[in-house]
Amino acid sequence: MCSGKLYGALGRRGGRVVGGDLQSGSAAFRVAALLPVAESFRFAIDLRTHTSGLAAPQLLFSHWEVINIDPFWQPRTDEEYLHWGEKWDGVNRAKAYVDMVRARKGLATDRQLVLHAEKQRTLSKKK
Structure with missing residues (x-):
C-alpha cells in the first residue's frame, strides 16, 4: 500500500x-x-x-561505515568526459556531507554565494 x-x-x-x-x-x-x-x-x-502518516520510523544507531566516494571527484579521463561532460553537475554525497559539517563549524567552503553579480541587482532606476 x-x-x-x-x-x-x-x-x-x-x-x-x-x-x-x-x-x-x-x-x-x-x-x-x-x-x-x-x-x-x-x-x-x-x-x-x-506516506500520508501510514509509516512511522524508529531510528537506532547501528554502526559506522566508510563512504567509498571521493568528495573531490571530477571527470579526468576521456571516457569520463564523454559520459559526464566537462562539468559534472550531479550531487556527490561525500562532498555534501563535508560541506555540511564545515558550514556548521563555521569553516570555509567552496560554495559560491553570487554566481552572476550583474543578474543579482537591478541597475536601472524605475521612474
Missing part, C-alpha cells in the same frame, strides 16, 4: 533496505533499513509526509 513511497523516501536520503517481514498477528509490515546519520534529521517528518 505505501511501501513504494517508503522505499522512495529511503532512496532519496541514501538509505538501503536490508530486510522486511510481515508482523505475525497483524497487518503491519516491518522494514529494516540502513540510513546515514546525516540524512536522518527530519526523516520522520519527510516519511510521514510522503
Whole structure:
C-alpha cells in the first residue's frame, strides 16, 4: 500500500533496505533499513509526509561505515568526459556531507554565494 513511497523516501536520503517481514498477528509490515546519520534529521517528518502518516520510523544507531566516494571527484579521463561532460553537475554525497559539517563549524567552503553579480541587482532606476 505505501511501501513504494517508503522505499522512495529511503532512496532519496541514501538509505538501503536490508530486510522486511510481515508482523505475525497483524497487518503491519516491518522494514529494516540502513540510513546515514546525516540524512536522518527530519526523516520522520519527510516519511510521514510522503506516506500520508501510514509509516512511522524508529531510528537506532547501528554502526559506522566508510563512504567509498571521493568528495573531490571530477571527470579526468576521456571516457569520463564523454559520459559526464566537462562539468559534472550531479550531487556527490561525500562532498555534501563535508560541506555540511564545515558550514556548521563555521569553516570555509567552496560554495559560491553570487554566481552572476550583474543578474543579482537591478541597475536601472524605475521612474
